[in-house]
Amino acid sequence: MKQAVEELRRQAAGLLKEERVKCVIGWTQGTDVARAVPFFATSVRQAARLTWTPFCVNNLSKYLLNHRYDNTPLAVVVKGCDSRGINRLVQDRQFVRERVVVLGLPCGGMLDREKVLRVVDPGAALQEVEDRGSEYMLRTDKGEYGFEKREALLSKCLECEHNIPVVSDLMIGPQVPSPAGSGIDRFAGVRELETRDPAVRSTFWDRHFARCLRCYACRNVCPACNCKECSFEQAVPGWQQGACWLSKRNHPGQNYLFHLIRMFHVAGRCIDCGECARVCPVNIPLRELYRKVMKDAEELFAMKTPGTDPEEVPLLSTYRTDDPEEFS
Amino acid sequence: MLVSRLLEYVGLEPGRFEMRWISASEGGKVAETVREMTERIRKLGPNRKMRDER
Known part of the structure; x- marks a missing residue:
């Protein structure tokens, strides 16, 4: 090097x-x-x-x-x-x-x-x-x-x-071989969780989200989080907070919503750099959460990892008439 | 599709979340869907996830 x-x-x-x-x-x-x-x-x-x-x-x-x-x-x-x-x-x-x-x-x-x-x-x-x-x-x-x-x-x-x-x-510098082994399943961690019982998955995420400090380090480090004003930082007086999607209170139920809302804000924009999980002070496996949508998007809509191609259109900003659907 | 998959992934019971596309003119279908869903959810019991106890 x-x-x-x-x-x-x-x-x-x-x-x-x-x-x-x-x-x-x-x-x-x-x-x-x-x-x-x-x-x-x-x-x-x-x-x-x-x-x-x-x-x-x-x-x-x-x-x-x-x-x-x-x-x-x-x-x-x-x-x-x-x-x-x-x-x-x-x-x-x-x-x-x-x-x-x-x-x-x-x-x-x-x-x-x-x-x-x-x-x-x-x-x-x-x-x-x-x-x-x-x-x-x-x-x-x-x-x-x-x-x-x-x-x-x-x-x-x-x-x-x-x-x-x-x-x-x-x-810059010489080409080097990829550190990934050949034939590796990129989504092995997600798939593993998917096969578990819903109750086990539920406890798994409950435990992790309950530890969340709501420090927003995951958001601050995230290149997909580039909004000028963040939906989690809206200045709302305390007596109005009940009317909002979510308060700033550190509470397991609220933390759940925080992570799911953030998840959907970065869906189709998360580049899988893994920074959120690295900076998390309580080691919540956030990558496994964001990669779930990435995996589904790849399987259902053949979307590449966001940012792969400068010409691509983000997942939630596009559609094709032959997209799969489950509506009845 | 992504939402329902994600909610199941984070531990919501399969069947608790459902999205249907019903026209405003299909009143009967709305009633039937809601009745069906209420029955299904009653069997699942009260939701324990993402509750906001104050």
Whole structure:
């Protein structure tokens, strides 16, 4: 990955030097060995701090929304999954495609931070990462560590659909094979839950939603959630809240509705980047919820994962006369 | 279709949720559908999900 990092820094520095962009949104090394954090490089000097490691999990496409009302030319670094977010935001007319330089990175999968930190001292300094196809070699100042991809990658990466960005202006670094095994069932988790008894499913989601803190981190990180004013943040006086769809109260029944309403707001727009589940402080398996609609849409209406194709029309904005129906 | 599948996925009993397309001129059909559905739901008992106890 060393080669890709160098190329990334060089390209970013070039873009900033020529003033083609005002800011390059990328990642930099975080406070411990297994953490990379979003980084906004605005000068050539800062561009040298950009990095690319198997810990660059954040989907940076969301940050483009910070500039949707100005005309700042930007560059953003994306992995395959994040690149679907670019297509989606352009389709939602959140910004014009020409204003953004997309730097695409072919991705060999992201390592699960928890699993890495079980082995590696968090205080170690990451020196070099080598992608050997089926494993990652991490070279730190406290020794070398090998991680088998099948064991240590995030589950979303083992189900990866596009490891090469679907949209980019500049492809950076060498092509790498997809971390997903061949013939893998992307929706295995959803299918597993579907086969359970309704009562079991009911308890499963009851338990998860009851723990929800209503912190809205899932919404804030979501590139599909790009409304200027969110339906969950309407300023309604307390005595009127009963008349609303849902109050801000943290209550199991209300949390249920919150998640189902959000689910339908992102249906056909969720790009399956898995950020919601990652940022959830109480680890609600939100991906399994959003992927249910994605799976049904694929099976019933042959819809691709949203954001795959810049020309596509979102699921709930289109119809065909031969769509299946169950109305009687 | 997506809604009913999702509601069953999150644990609503199959049959509790139903959508029908009935014209305003089909009064008899409305009554019959509602009667049918009421019977079915009575068998399922009161809904425990997404309740808002105050």
